[in-house]
Amino acid sequence: MFWKAAVRLVFDVPEPGVTIIKLTHSDVPEEDSYPPRNFDLSRKSKYGRPKMELTLTRSDDWHLHLRDADLLQAVAPHSAKLFGRAIVMPNLKPPITTTAAVAYGESILKALLARSNFTPLMTIYLTDKTSPNEIKLARRKSGVVFAVKLYPAGATTNSQDGVTDLFGKCLLVLEEMVEANMPLLYIEVLNVEVLMLKFMTGKF
Structure with missing residues (x-):
C-alpha cells in the first residue's frame, strides 16, 4: 500500500431505526490493515450492545x-x-x-x-x-x-x-x-x- 492513514467508523449496534456513529481519524499504521478486522460481536459498548468497527483506507x-x-x-x-x-x-x-x-x-x-x-x-x-x-x-x-x-x-x-x-x-x-x-x-x-x-x- 502507498499510504498508512485510515478513517475508522465505530458504531454501536442500535435499536431499530437508530444509528449512533463515531467518526475518528487515525495515522497509526496497524489500523490500516486490509481486509478490515472481523467484527467482534462479543465486545460490548457502554450502551450494553455489541460494537462494530469499519476501517476505510485513505482516499x-x-x-x-x-x-x-x-x-x-x-x-x-x-x-x-x-x-x-x-x-x-x-x-x-x-x-x-x-x-x-x-x-x-x-x-x-x-x-x-x-x-x-x-x-x-x-x-x-x-x-x-x-x-x-x-x-x-x-x-x-x-x-x-x-x-x-x-x-x-x-x-x-x-x-x-x-x-x-x-x-x-x-x-x-x-x-x-x-x-x-x-x-x-x-x-x-x-x-x-x-x-x-x-x-x-x-x-x-
Missing part, C-alpha cells in the same frame, strides 16, 4: 492542482494530510513534459511535512507537438507518470499550448497511449453540445 484525490512556487508550498502539505495519493494536473508554464514531471514530482515531495506518505501521481500535458516517444518515456521509463491530460487550446488556465486538432495532430500519440495502457484525462466543459461536437470531429 485519493483524482484531480489536484498544486501549481508551483509559493502555492505549491502552501497547498501540498494540506492535500497530503487528507489524501494518500493524488493525480496532479500538468497545466503549468511551460507545459509539463515527462522530464519536467519527474522534477515536479520531486518538488512536491520536498514541500511535504516530515514522515508524509503522500504519493503524487504525475501527468503530462498533451500538445499538438507531443510525440509518441514522449509517451514511451513517460510510461515505461519515468516511473512517476501515469496519465496524459488533454486541454483544448484556450479552454482553461494555462491552456494556450493545448490541442487544436486531436485526431489530426495527436493520432500517433493516442495509438501509443493505447499500446502503453496510459489513460487520457479530459477537461470538463460547460456546454455538452460543444463537447460532443469536439469529440465527433476531433477539432478543438
